[in-house]
Amino acid sequence: MSVSDYQRIEKAIEFLDAHFREQPNLARVARAAGLSAFHFQRLFRRWAGVSPKRFVQYLTAVHARALLRQTTNVLEAAHGAGLSGGGRLHDLMVTVHAATPGDIQSGGRGLVIRYGTHPTPFGDCFCALTDRGICALEFVSSTKQTLKRLRSEWPRAELRHAPKETAAVAARLRRRPGAVRAPVSLYVKGTNFQVRVWEALLRIAPGKLATYEMVARQVGKPRAVRAVANAVASNPVALLIPCHRVIRKSGALGGYRWGVARKQALIGWESARFA
Structure with missing residues (x-):
């Protein structure tokens, strides 16, 4: 498309x-x-x-609340549901590797980041990857601005425009539901708490939703709902870490780093295929 x-x-x-x-x-x-x-x-x-x-x-609060009522803990239930039937959850095949304090302190010295921009069913997506895994996946209107932000995060890394290498990631996002998918590694920069939240998001199945409160309980911090929301909003890898599946407990979709309309598109698209 x-x-x-x-x-x-x-x-x-x-x-x-x-x-x-x-x-x-x-x-x-x-x-x-x-x-x-x-x-x-x-x-x-x-x-x-x-x-x-x-x-x-699929975009109504009534539908969202119905999904939330299906289980008191979507995150735990997703493990069992995702391994049955023809639609094996690709989320369970994603491994998160956190950048070490030494990596961060060095500014990425010795790190080579290949990047490219590609079309997806949800607009152009900027992808950046290293030998350790994907470090950024963002919907973009300006590749130049995204590249500038990547440079500020990894000031000593070598950035290479390599769309042929990043094309495989974009192709993964375009495959039909249920298609066989190879495991994928992510290499992310975040606090220990942020990484724990991002790992929890991987357990939310396509076509399902969770609240910020559910995620907070999953990471063992039931009172840290606001901190969880901030971590969700800071997700550096769109789609593969499915922050779009987290909504408010009222059933309202809430905000999204890459636009509310895109969050609606993602939730509705997945619901049509998996719910």
Whole structure:
């Protein structure tokens, strides 16, 4: 899917979110996306696998609360659920390696970071990887700004533009649900607490949601809900560490580092395939 196609999808999702009480018909939503009803319906089904009307049901607080009620601890239940059936959870095949204090203190001296920007079903994604694993995966509107931020985080590392090497990561994000996936390693820079939170997020299955309170209990800090929220918001690896699956206990989706409309798109897209 092209970037322009995803942008049309995002416009439609924003319109549906703003006008859902009016129950707009297909033609009206299509106009918001700048397409005819016929072409919009075809584009949306190709992207989401369901109709726009069905998709918007996955974004309601009622649906979110229903998912949360399925278990009192989604994080623990996800381990069992993810290993059954044809849709083995790729999240359980992700290993997080934290940068050591020495790595951080040296500013990445001796570290080679290859990077590239690639299209995904959710817009352009900037990927950076090292020999130890993926160190950044972000949705971008400006590669230049993202690269500048990466340089500030690893000031002594060698940055190489190597899209042929990072293309494999983007291809992984485009594969159909249930496809066989190889294990992947992440190399992240964060505090011990942040890393524990990011590891907990890996246990939330696609099509499922958890609250910040659930994650706080999972990491053994039930009163540290705000600190958990900050750690979730600081996630450096979109999608593979699924911070988009964490919502407020009211059922409201809450914020997202790469835009609320994109969070809605991710949750709805996964719900259509896994819920």
